[in-house]
Amino acid sequence: MPDFWKITPGGNPTILLETGAVPRALRARAAAEIMDPLHLSGEQVGFVRFASPSEPTPRLDMMGGEFCLNATRAFAALLAREGCLNASGPDRWSGSVEVSGADGPVAVRVRRVPAFHAPAGWTAGAGLSFKTSRPSVVKENASLIRVPGIAHILLENISPPPTDALPAACAELRARFDLDAEDAVGCLWLDTRSDPPILYPVVWVRATQSLCTESACGSGTLACALALRARCGDSRFAIRQPGGDVLTVSFEPETDTPPQIGKTRLVWVDGPVRFVAEGRLFLACLQV
Incomplete structure (x- = not known):
């Protein structure tokens, strides 16, 4: 399996690495090195874990422990390409992933589309449940x-x-x-x-x-x-x-939930995803 994947989810060049590639204590240093224009260059870095018998839900952890919708969409497209999501129709996949900063699993959906409809060839969405009212x-x-x-x-x-x-x-x-x-x-x-x-x-x-x-x-x-x-x-x-x-x-329309929670609705963010590169990765911060 490659050391990294570089994916652009509607822009926002994102580098994904497997969770075990970099010790947790070095993730911030590794992310800064990877994003440098003289390295892979990108706007953000995430660390991913594919599903396993002991941990059946795939997981994405962002470089600073934050939540990122675009990185989630990129991860969803990668999972679909690798056959790690459930087929929901011809060239369609769906499932859920865990993401740092999110309170619970995030719904994802992916579609493979002809290039003349979307040059990226893929679209991916992430869905989050929100209370009806979100004051600012x-x-x-x-x-x-x-x-x-x-x-x-x-x-x-x-x-x-x-x-x-x-x-x-x-x-x-x-x-x-x-x-x-x-x-x-x-x-x-x-x-x-x-x-x-x-x-x-x-x-x-x-x-x-x-x-x-x-x-x-x-x-x-x-x-x-x-x-x-x-x-x-x-x-x-x-x-x-x-x-x-x-x-x-x-x-999406509101759904009924327990009164103490209040009414919620699922909100989807969708857009194109492009696969740019994958391969071996060399990090100076791991050579010390």
Whole structure:
């Protein structure tokens, strides 16, 4: 089996390694080395465990223990390609995975599509259950929206700062909402004047102290859809990512749950997934 897989889930180049490839104590150092432009180059790193008789549910752990929707979609496509998900129809697969930062199993679905429909050849979705109402905190012109494993700060129809000013701007936003102790924080600039709206996401991960201007952000797309739905009540949203791909968010009908939990609904984030590379991996941090 390869040492790594490089996958782009609608942008957001993601490197996946098997869990045993890097000791847990070295994961943050390994992720920083792997993401370097002179190494494999990518925006995030995840560590995956395939199903086994003793651990029947596949698992993804992100480099900082955060939750990542796009990495989950990438992992789902990999599982489908390797025959590790249940077939749900011709060229369709479904199942569930465990993911760091998520309270329980995450539903996944994958479809193999002809290249003339989607150049990536694959689409994958991840589904999360949410309570019907998800309030956000508003301070000045920014809204705080929490999704599993990551907090997002949303700014609508405001131009993002220049690249050299992004670190300070994101640090100020984190401080405004007192989020420096979070595993991961996204700062989202969303232009709703475009059709579809265009997202500009910047994600900070505490464990690696990395600040990445991402070419796509699944959880950020979900956060944007939650904010838009609170205003208009629609059940489906399409949001264009900086890399050009479009991710869709769809809200299923409410389901009955125990009164102490409240009504919930399943929310899906779907989009293209491209397999880029797989092979041997050499890490300096493992040679010491």
